Amino acid sequence: MRILLVGKGGQVGRELQAPLAALGDLVALDRTTADLERPDDLAAVVRRERPDVIVNAAAYTAVDKAESEPDRARLVNATAVAALARAAADRGATLVHYSTDYVFDGTKAGRYVETDDPCPLSVYGRTKLEGEAAAAASGCRHWIFRTTWVYAPHGQNFVRTMLRLGRERDELRVVDDQFGVPTSARLIAAITADCIGRLAAGAPPPAGIYHLAPHGETTWCRFARTILAAARERRAFLRCQPENVVGIATADYPLPARRPANSRLDTTKLETALNIRLPEWQDDVLPVVAALAAESSS
Numbered sequence: 001m002r003i004l005l006v007g008k009g010g011q012v013g014r015e016l017q018a019p020l021a022a023l024g025d026l027v028a029l030d031r032t033t034a035d036l037e038r039p040d041d042l043a044a045v046v047r048r049e050r051p052d053v054i055v056n057a058a059a060y061t062a063v064d065k066a067e068s069e070p071d072r073a074r075l076v077n078a079t080a081v082a083a084l085a086r087a088a089a090d091r092g093a094t095l096v097h098y099s100t101d102y103v104f105d106g107t108k109a110g111r112y113v114e115t116d117d118p119c120p121l122s123v124y125g126r127t128k129l130e131g132e133a134a135a136a137a138s139g140c141r142h143w144i145f146r147t148t149w150v151y152a153p154h155g156q157n158f159v160r161t162m163l164r165l166g167r168e169r170d171e172l173r174v175v176d177d178q179f180g181v182p183t184s185a186r187l188i189a190a191i192t193a194d195c196i197g198r199l200a201a202g203a204p205p206p207a208g209i210y211h212l213a214p215h216g217e218t219t220w221c222r223f224a225r226t227i228l229a230a231a232r233e234r235r236a237f238l239r240c241q242p243e244n245v246v247g248i249a250t251a252d253y254p255l256p257a258r259r260p261a262n263s264r265l266d267t268t269k270l271e272t273a274l275n276i277r278l279p280e281w282q283d284d285v286l287p288v289v290a291a292l293a294a295e296s297s298s
């Protein structure tokens with residue numbers, strides 16, 4: 001099986017490389033060889049690499065910057081996805097693509113299921129939703145994993161930011177009225193590889209959109225306390241203790257892009273399709289905090 005990975009250097013892209021390489025011939029590209037801001041070039045990349053599966057881990061993920069760069073965000077998150085999906089359809093290849101809880105407005109009382117009406121609040125959310133629609137319209141076999149609050153031991157993410165700020169400051173003020181589920185890039189990569197492995201074995205899960213996140217829920221503030229508590233247990237140097245993380249309201253931390261207050265995703269569809277049980281989010285995050293804390297232990 002030939003697998004083409006686009007966006008190999010991102011949080012999810014990096015975690016995908018080892019499990020995908022174990023499944024077949026992996027060609028992993030970054031923006032120097034597959035630039036999603038040049039969608040017209042992507043069909044030639046796909047023709048050259050002749051993949052059976054295209055995994056698109058690239059995206060315009062600068063949620064706030066997207067408010068002032070909507071055309072660039074749309075080019076990467078929607079136009080390029082349409083081009084990859086068309087190229088996949090032309091070859092009879094499968095497309096794996098990732099989307100976001102930000103396609104929802106967060107006003108639902110419970111967890112979002114795949115069939116809930118999207119209503120994005122931001123340019124990023126709107127362009128990601130357009131990307132989903134483009135993949136579906138292309139007619140290629142596709143899996144779209146909508147995920148949320150992604151972190152990894154590398155890249156730009158909340159876990160690394162909290163550990164850095166926890167070393168620098170005595171107190172942290174963190175939003176406590178947005179609810180969601182932190183998701184490791186490693187979990188996303190493992191589920192992706194599982195699905196592609198089943199495809200290779202002739203028993204792929206049905207095409208379509210799946211919500212992908214661990215079980216449980218938290219707020220950014222409680223997530224920050226969990227990260228610092230786990231780091232403290234591992235003797236990482238910290239100026240800010242978990243008790244000194246102060247909850248604030250979203251309104252007290254204004255940002256250019258609006259975020260949904262409820263990002264909780266129901267993952268029953270994915271767990272049923274794969275006959276698996278996803279982990280609790282705390283179990284998912286601990287290995288990452290442990291690895292990062294070891295780098296800064298006193």
Ligand SMILES: NC(=O)c1ccc[n+]([C@@H]2O[C@H](COP(=O)([O-])OP(=O)(O)OC[C@H]3O[C@@H](n4cnc5c(N)ncnc54)[C@H](OP(=O)(O)O)[C@@H]3O)[C@@H](O)[C@H]2O)c1
Nearest residue numbers: 009010011012031035036037058059061098100147148150
């Ligand atoms: N991060 C989250 O909290 C979150 C939440 C929900 C859903 N998601 C979705 O999950 C997927 C993976 O996200 P992530 O967290 O791994 O993102 P990430 O760490 O920000 O990585 C994004 C990757 O996309 C690449 N990229 C950006 N513009 C590109 C272009 N024009 N051409 C080629 N590559 C380009 C980046 O390359 P450079 O390094 O060269 O810029 C980077 O490697 C995305 O679809 C994202 O929308 C993420």
